[in-house]
Amino acid sequence: xxxxxxxxxxxxxxxxxxxxxxxxxxxxxxxxxxxxxxxxxxxxxxxxxxxxxxxxxxxxxxxxxxxxxxxxxxxxxxxxxxxxxxxxxxxxxxxxxxxxxxxxxxxxxxxxxxxxxxxxxxxxx
Numbered sequence: 001x002x003x004x005x006x007x008x009x010x011x012x013x014x015x016x017x018x019x020x021x022x023x024x025x026x027x028x029x030x031x032x033x034x035x036x037x038x039x040x041x042x043x044x045x046x047x048x049x050x051x052x053x054x055x056x057x058x059x060x061x062x063x064x065x066x067x068x069x070x071x072x073x074x075x076x077x078x079x080x081x082x083x084x085x086x087x088x089x090x091x092x093x094x095x096x097x098x099x100x101x102x103x104x105x106x107x108x109x110x111x112x113x114x115x116x117x118x119x120x121x122x123x124x125x
Contacts, residue, residue: 067082068081068098070098070103072096072103073094073104075092077089079096079103083099084099085098
């Protein structure tokens with residue numbers, strides 16, 4: 001046997017070594033019962049894939065239920081606010097609070113807020 005013949009023989013088994021290793025791993029997994037581990041890995045990867053989609057859909061649902069669109073009671077500018085939060089009107093600077101359905105002025109404690117009704121002084125005939 002010539003010295004180069006051994007190198008050719010060793011080179012031809014290189015591809016066979018990979019397949020024997022794969023076959024040995026599959027046999028080991030099937031005989032020991034690690035299929036639950038592989039299935040768990042696939043379930044975990046699927047969950048990681050679906051998690052951002054679920055998060056975006058959930059955030060959009062929360063945002064639609066929590067946003068209020070109304071006008072500033074002082075200057076009439078259209079405002080968008082989150083429910084039960086305080087805000088400041090960007091136009092007039094008035095301190096406002098967003099209730100469940102509307103946006104109202106925030107008044108300090110002890111302040112009486114009244115609405116003015118214009119009564120024209122006309123003489124009776």
